[in-house]
Amino acid sequence: MRLLSTRDLADALGVSESSLKRWVDSGKISASRTDGGHRRILLSEALRFIRDTRAPIARPELLDLPEVALARASGEDRLASYLRDGDSMGARGWLMARYLEGATIAELADGPIRDAMAALGELWHHDDGGVFVEHRGTEVCLQAVAQLRGMLSTLPVTAPVALGGTPAGDPYLLPTQLAAMVATEAGMRAVNLGADTPVGAFAHAVVEHQPKLVWISISTSLAPARARSMSRWLDTLPTTTTIAIGGQQSRTLSNLPARAVRATSMADLAAAAGAILKRQRAS
């Protein structure tokens, strides 16, 4: 991870170096010292400070965020346009800029990402050209979301685990990736098993990771036999495990254990993760 000098960060934020040194010395920004006594700031710490204080970035390229500068320069204000045009840099810059302005992952997922993907999903009705644009845009969105995932802080090994994925036959990668990021942002260590995960694989993963939260994302209609085997398995989970079920076709999973939460948004998942962490802190 890159280390910034106080001059680097001051220039990026468009403030004086003396202000920046003051913020470091008062503990607003954590820094280490070189052998010569110079302050050095981790890029991740600089981004945390920018997000928490909503500090405007004057020169994003100085923080290794050239895509933010590019998205700004293009003036395009809709994620959907970047996805439709297959503009990977633009989509990454747009998402990252919103994140650095303070939007949470759940807000981005339930708002612009969901809306932009829904707009993309209208295209395949028309012709193969629409299908091509939809597939390309989905890939661009997945890349942008993955880059954002890399910016989330790493959590201590003592943090409780959240684990999830989509059932066998469900190819949808984006919602389960976002669920993992929402759990991480809430303070849980996320294990995302990704798309098309058989029940047996969920079962093995749960034995290994002992999660406090299991999420299942269902975007495509679940065949009755698969739904039965999934709900039988969920029933075997310890009562201390929170179960969250969501996604466009989550209704096709019936006979859930009574304690399973049916959720419609990533905000609901963030709330479930927050409640687990609150209980853990209290005990």
Ligand code: B12
């Ligand atoms: C990308 C995409 C695909 C890609 C997926 C690629 C990949 N690897 O991920 C591919 C190309 C595989 C695909 C295939 C198909 N697709 Co498709 N696809 C989409 C699209 C455009 C985006 C889905 C997406 O990622 N959305 C973004 C996420 C973030 O939004 P979301 O799913 O709404 O999730 C939100 C909530 O539900 C919730 N949530 C989700 N999961 C969870 C989990 C938990 C625990 C919680 C708490 C909350 C939660 O939070 C999210 C954020 O708010 C949608 C359009 C749309 N409206 O969504 C169509 C769409 C879902 N597809 C559709 C169709 C018809 C198909 C195909 C049948 C097309 C075909 N003829 O082959 C196939 C079927 C594939 C299958 N096996 O089921 C239709 C479904 C219509 C219907 N209601 O039945 C849609 C709606 C497009 C449309 N407008 O017609 N698709």
